[in-house]
Amino acid sequence: MAVQGAGVEAVLRRLLSRERGRPVLKPNKPLRLKDEVANRRPEKGEATCITEMSILMACWKQNDFNNTLCSNEVSAFYRCIEKAQAEREKAKHQAFSQGGRLLPKQANKLLKRYPNLREEI
Numbered sequence: 001m002a003v004q005g006a007g008v009e010a011v012l013r014r015l016l017s018r019e020r021g022r023p024v025l026k027p028n029k030p031l032r033l034k035d036e037v038a039n040r041r042p043e044k045g046e047a048t049c050i051t052e053m054s055i056l057m058a059c060w061k062q063n064d065f066n067n068t069l070c071s072n073e074v075s076a077f078y079r080c081i082e083k084a085q086a087e088r089e090k091a092k093h094q095a096f097s098q099g100g101r102l103l104p105k106q107a108n109k110l111l112k113r114y115p116n117l118r119e120e121i
Helices: 002-016 050-062 071-097 104-113
Strands: none
Touching: 050 071
């Protein structure tokens, strides 16, 4: 894997060099990073508590949508929701505490505070 990466770097160096007059590759934009990232929403996770919800709906259908007869299923569904929300919050805090991915808003704030050089080196 490292040999292939070094080979690619050598080919790029050769294509960008001015040994034989003009370089073969000429970038149409400056070779530097922008001071902002796209504002994309993080991907949504998978749905939780589907089993409990389907059991609850089946109970409602059997009992003509009477909540009193399906109280066990309703409480099981709400317990599942609370558990899923707690896990989501825990995962969110762990991602930030362990140096996980930044949100686009946070990345833009840092990039504006520490902008890139304007000229190529």
